[in-house]
Amino acid sequence: xxxxxxxxxxxxxxxxxxxxxxxxxxxxxxxxxxxxxxxxxxxxxxxxxxxxxxxxxxxxxxxxxxxxxxxxxxxxxxxxxxxxxxxxxxxxxxxxxxxxxxxxxxxxxxxxxxxxxxxxxxxxxxxxxxxxxxxxxxxxxxxxxxxxxxxxxxxxxxxxxxxxxxxxxxxxxxxxxxxxxxxxxxxxxx
Ligand SMILES: Cc1cc2nc3c(=O)[nH]c(=O)nc-3n(C[C@H](O)[C@H](O)[C@H](O)COP(=O)(O)O)c2cc1C
Numbered sequence: 669x670x671x672x673x674x675x676x677x678x679x680x681x682x683x684x685x686x687x688x689x690x691x692x693x694x695x696x697x698x699x700x701x702x703x704x705x706x707x708x709x710x711x712x713x714x715x716x717x718x719x720x721x722x723x724x725x726x727x728x729x730x731x732x733x734x735x736x737x738x739x740x741x742x743x744x745x746x747x748x749x750x751x752x753x754x755x756x757x758x759x760x761x762x763x764x765x766x767x768x769x770x771x772x773x774x775x776x777x778x779x780x781x782x783x784x785x786x787x788x789x790x791x792x793x794x795x796x797x798x799x800x801x802x803x804x805x806x807x808x809x810x811x812x813x814x815x816x817x818x819x820x821x822x823x824x825x826x827x828x829x830x831x832x833x834x835x836x837x838x839x840x841x842x843x844x845x846x847x848x849x850x851x852x853x854x855x856x857x858x
Contacts, residue, residue: 671750675852677701678749679710680742682756682767686712689792689834693823693844694755697788700848701751705856709749711742713766718742720769727776739773747781751820751851754808755790761803771811783816786855788847792825792834800826820854821847 679698683690691712698708716738726734733739746752756763763771774782789808791801801824812819823844828834834841 671748675701675706675751675855676749677706677708677751677753677848677852678745679708679753680755680770681710681712681714682754682764682770684714684764684766685757685831688757688831689825689828690755690757690790692832692834693790693792693825693840694753696841696844697753697790697823697848700845700850701753701852702848704849704852706751706848706852709745711745713764713770716742718766718769718773721772721775731777733773733776735773739770742770743778746785747778750855751786751788753788753790753848756804758791758793758795758801758804761800762807763804774811774815779815785815785817786820786851787812787817788820788851789822790825790844791822792828794827794829796827798824798826820851823847 677698679694681691681694698710702708718739719735719737722734724734756767791804793801805822825834825840
């Protein structure tokens with residue numbers, strides 16, 4: 669069931685490198701979704717002020733985070749969306765610091781609203797084998813299971829060290845485009 673007459677898809681880019689492999693792939697997923705009729709939005713985590721969780725448990729007691737930062741507006745955008753395209757490159761076998769800070773802020777009780785959320789993952793990495801992304805893929809798998817979310821597709825893109833290198837990988841670009849397109853078709857049918 670979509671939340672609006674048009675599906676809304678939110679791309680969240682966790683790489684600090686503008687025009688990098690993550691952003692290109694997130695854009696490609698968004699383009700596929702847009703051409704299938706979705707309304708799209710994109711945020712760049714590195715441009716936002718998202719403070720790290722302080723484990724103060726204030727959110728558990730008051731329902732509110734002590735941080736009055738850009739996460740509030742981002743959470744609203746997330747809750748209005750039908751699909752999230754979550755993109756992070758691999759940094760030291762994990763997500764970027766920007767992405768991890770964002771993820772830790774899912775701790776607040778609002779995360780219960782994430783139940784049933786549909787996600788497309790986008791993960792480029794420098795290493796030549798997808799296995800180097802296994803911890804990050806495992807982390808996301810466990811989080812999505814824990815929060816009862818639905819992973820539609822994972823676009824893993826190994827062997828991409830330089831900025832924009834993914835433009836040479838037509839098969840991966842196509843996979844990203846189709847992931848966006850198919851997600852909208854699937855959602856419209858449900
Ligand atoms: C600080 C840092 C750590 C990295 N660690 C890894 C790593 O552990 N494994 C890997 O395969 N690539 C690693 N990389 C390479 C990036 O994943 C790769 O360049 C990716 O394409 C960057 O995506 P972007 O263009 O969207 O920033 C690292 C890059 C940086 C800057």
